[in-house]
Amino acid sequence: MNSSVRIGRVLGVPMRIHWTVPLLVVLFGYSLGSQTLPAWIPEQSNATYTVAGLAGALLVLGSLLAHETAHAITARKKDIAVQSITLWALGGMTEMSKPRTAGAAFLVAISGPLTSLVVGAAALGAGVGLNALTGWAVPAAVLVWLGWANFVLGVFNLLPAAPLDGGRVVQAVMWWRTGDRDRAERAAARSGQVLGILLIAVGWISVLRGALGGLWLAVIGFFVMIVANAERQHAVLAPALRGVRAADAMSSPVETCPDWLTVERCVEDVAMRARHSTLPLLDFEGRPSGMVHLPQLAKTLVLQRETLRVRDVATPLSQCTTCAPDDLLEDVVEELRPSSGMRILVIEGQRLVGIITARDVSRLIQVHALRGTESR
Secondary structure: OEEEEEEEEEEEEEEEEEOHHHHHHHHHHHHHHHHHHHHHHHOOOOOHHHHHHHHHHHHHHHHHHHHHHHHHHHHOOOOOOOOEEEOOOOOEEEEEOOOOHHHHHHHHHHHHHHHHHHHHHHHHHHHHHHHHHHOOHHHHHHHHHHHHHHHHHHHHHHHOOOOOOHHHHHHHHHHHHOOOOOHHHHHHHHHHHHHHHHHHHHHHHHHHHHOOOHHHHHHHHHHHHHHHHHHHHHHHHHHHHHHOHHOOOEEOOOEEOOOOOEEEHHHOOHHHOOOOOEEEEOOOOOOOOEEEEEHHHHHOHHHHHHOHHHOOOOOOOHOOOOEEEOOHHHHHOOOOOOOOOOEEEEEEEEEEEEEEEHHHHHHHHHHHHHHHHOOO
8 A cells, every 4th residue: 555654564464554544543542532431431630531542542553453463364374475464544454365265265354353353352341340340440441442443343344345354255155156256256346336335425414414423434435435446347357367478468569768868859759659658768778767658758847858868757667567478467467566557568588578558458358358248
């Protein structure tokens, strides 16, 4: 996830924190310390409420980490590679490779909500027991609040819609029953789209009725809908790319531009006659050094075009998505860099042999659809 910072490792897995996490801590801490605790346990000092609110917010953050760590541990037990764990304002995200079997997918998906429910039961029991044995009302109330927060987290995540864990569970069960993974992914993504729209609608209705908490629900619904849309697109894309190698999809030959040219020369000599909206760049030795998009050239001020080199406004090779001609396109698309978009440079050794763009991928999808029509 963009705008996140790596802060360490959890069980050997890189852990990242999104910039919205401090916002999460402040919001939960403020809500608990200024509203919930004063209503439950009145006549305490402001300092007590502040400290207790902050402690509760940090405990919720720890609960989110436990939820995501459970996914990671289960995935590694099933020989699924885990790339990272990221915490952010709307929860957490564990980046991992795709499970190889429906059973593994089910266990990975269910492990997070089950952990939240177990943590919730433990916190609730600890809060009730602490209050009964010691009479420490404030710490007990924080634990009870933490328990209910984890119950809500666990139950919400079990809703049968991707990208929530419940959607992954339904997807795994459908995959197991039908043997069709692509169909299961499309169904889970569609349910996610519907759930996202419902959450947005309910959230805005709540806001219009004066409940500002509905705004948070609408934001969650928007996130669910966006991710579900992306997953549905991927579910359509994956079958079309399966078994296709980069060399079979790339455009070749492709227009290139020397990276030492000025922007003005690049526009006049190369960009104006190029077939693609992306130009790969070559250095003095003919090796690929990056790529530039025509909108990047257009944004360059006219006065600067005579002095700026095209490499100064281009995306360097280190930030581009590259592959070899024999690489499977499905695997390459999974590793797309955000800065590249749907643009892939195909490189053999140190020589550029082609480029794969959104137009090339779109053609593969259309051909796949034609083959499906012929088989019916």
